[in-house]
Amino acid sequence: MQVDEKKTPEWGEKEWFDQHFDGADNSNLGGDNWGHRWRGNQIVRHKHCFALIKNRVKAMHGGAILDLACGLCEFSGLIYSANRTNKIYVTDISENAIKYVEENHKEFSAKVEELPHIDFPPQTMDIIVCLEVLYYLSENDFRLSLENMNKVLKPNGRILISGKVNAGDRYNDEENFIREIERVYSIVKIDYLYNYLENQFEAPFLFILNNFIKNKKGVIARILKFACHSERRAEMLNLLTRKIYGEKGKTHIFILCKKK
Ligand SMILES: C[S@@+](CC[C@H](N)C(=O)[O-])C[C@H]1O[C@@H](n2cnc3c(N)ncnc32)[C@H](O)[C@@H]1O
Numbered sequence: 001m002q003v004d005e006k007k008t009p010e011w012g013e014k015e016w017f018d019q020h021f022d023g024a025d026n027s028n029l030g031g032d033n034w035g036h037r038w039r040g041n042q043i044v045r046h047k048h049c050f051a052l053i054k055n056r057v058k059a060m061h062g063g064a065i066l067d068l069a070c071g072l073c074e075f076s077g078l079i080y081s082a083n084r085t086n087k088i089y090v091t092d093i094s095e096n097a098i099k100y101v102e103e104n105h106k107e108f109s110a111k112v113e114e115l116p117h118i119d120f121p122p123q124t125m126d127i128i129v130c131l132e133v134l135y136y137l138s139e140n141d142f143r144l145s146l147e148n149m150n151k152v153l154k155p156n157g158r159i160l161i162s163g164k165v166n167a168g169d170r171y172n173d174e175e176n177f178i179r180e181i182e183r184v185y186s187i188v189k190i191d192y193l194y195n196y197l198e199n200q201f202e203a204p205f206l207f208i209l210n211n212f213i214k215n216k217k218g219v220i221a222r223i224l225k226f227a228c229h230s231e232r233r234a235e236m237l238n239l240l241t242r243k244i245y246g247e248k249g250k251t252h253i254f255i256l257c258k259k260k
Contacts, residue, residue, distance in 0.1 A: 011170070012136045014093055014114070021096035023216060024072055026104060029225040030217070032097070035206075036074045038225045040234030041198045045162075045252055047231075048193050050078045052256045053127060053160050057082045063126040064089065066152065068115060068145075069133035073101050073108060079129070080107055089120065116144035120152045128153055131162040132252075135171045142172075146184045153259060159185060161255045165192070166248065174253060185257035194241035195251035201237065202228040 009015035020033040031037030036046075057065070057079055063086045067076045070090035080088055084107075091113040092098055101110040113119060115137060128149050134142050149159055161181060164171040181187065205224045213221045241249035 017092075017094045018096045021072065021094055021100060024096065024100045025217070029222055029229070031074070032072050033216075034071070035225070035228065036071060039202065039228045040231045041195045041202070041228075041238075042074075043231045044198075044234040044238060045193055045195070046075050046078055048191065049131060049160065049162055049252075049254045050075070050082075052189060052191060052254055053079075053129075053158060054082060056127065056158060057086065060126055061085050062087070064124055065127045066091070066118075066120065066125045066129065067108075068118065068128065068130045068149070069093070070101065070108075070110070071097055073105050073110075075129065075131060076105075076108055086126075089125075091118075116141045116148055118145070118148040118152055122151050123154050125152050126154055126157050128157070128159045130159065132164070134161065134177075135163055143180060143183075146181065150184055150259065155259060157259065158188070159257045161257065163253055165250045165253050166196075167251070174250075177253065178255070181255055181257060184260070186260050188256045188258055190256075191254045192250045193252040193254070194238045194245070194249040195234070196245055196249040197237040197241045198234045199251065201233070 009019060024030065024032055029038045034042065036042045060083065065079055065086050065088045067073070067079070067088065067090045070076055070092050073090055076088050076090050088108050090101060090108045090110045093112065093114045095112055098110050098112045101108060115133065130149065134145060137145060153159060163177050165174045205227045209216065209221060209224045213224070215221065
């Protein structure tokens with residue numbers, strides 16, 4: 001008898017990413033399984049990160065911006081709403097994510113592409129954004145991604161990269177992350193987010209949501225998601241974490257760079 005053994009995808013595999021977009025919908029508390037649309041700490045992460053390029057995005061006219069590993073384009077949406085004259089290109093490894101973007105965001109030019117590959121002509125992008133993805137790559141692919149971004153970046157362009165810190169062995173060590181980036185780019189600015197306390201607050205809600213609620217769109221799921229939704233609380237806890245825990249409360253690093 002033939003048994004159809006369906007392997008559960010592992011962290012960082014292509015199918016694992018695809019699963020995160022399985023139930024993607026357009027509602028306020030919908031989106032992907034990371035909760036980029038409904039977790040206060042994700043919304044705050046996007047805003048803090050965007051602050052590093054906001055003025056430049058606003059000042060450009062008809063510029064070209066590339067969002068690598070765009071997911072459902074919540075961050076690209078921020079870029080677009082700040083200045084609609086720019087052309088925004090987005091890529092992601094997940095076919096589910098790109099299908100969603102193609103159906104719901106005609107304002108972006110989207111394609112499936114797996115880092116370290118970046119198939120755009122040399123020196124064509126004014127800004128490249130690469131958020132929360134490099135830690136999924138092998139050391140070699142991480143380096144290659146940085147070099148390939150450099151090839152498509154215009155001489156006076158900017159690259160915005162983010163990653164996790166204080167998050168354990170699976171993720172990049174902060175010093176090493178900065179060192180690798182400095183090998184290829186000049187760093188313009190580094191900023192941090194301090195989500196430690198907000199992460200603690202939302203942990204029980206996420207635990208129930210992820211372990212006991214199959215249909216993540218029902219009433220109970222919406223209540224749990226709503227409990228994680230407050231951007232104002234996330235901002236406040238971010239300030240408080242910084243005050244109480246200092247360096248140890250850091251959760252994310254944002255690095256703005258330019259060509260050497
Ligand atoms: C944690 S999400 C971050 C999404 C978005 N950049 C943000 O910051 O909100 C990671 C994203 O990276 C994508 N991804 C993972 N590995 C990738 C690869 N090798 N090439 C392109 N995209 C990748 C996933 O499909 C997912 O959309």
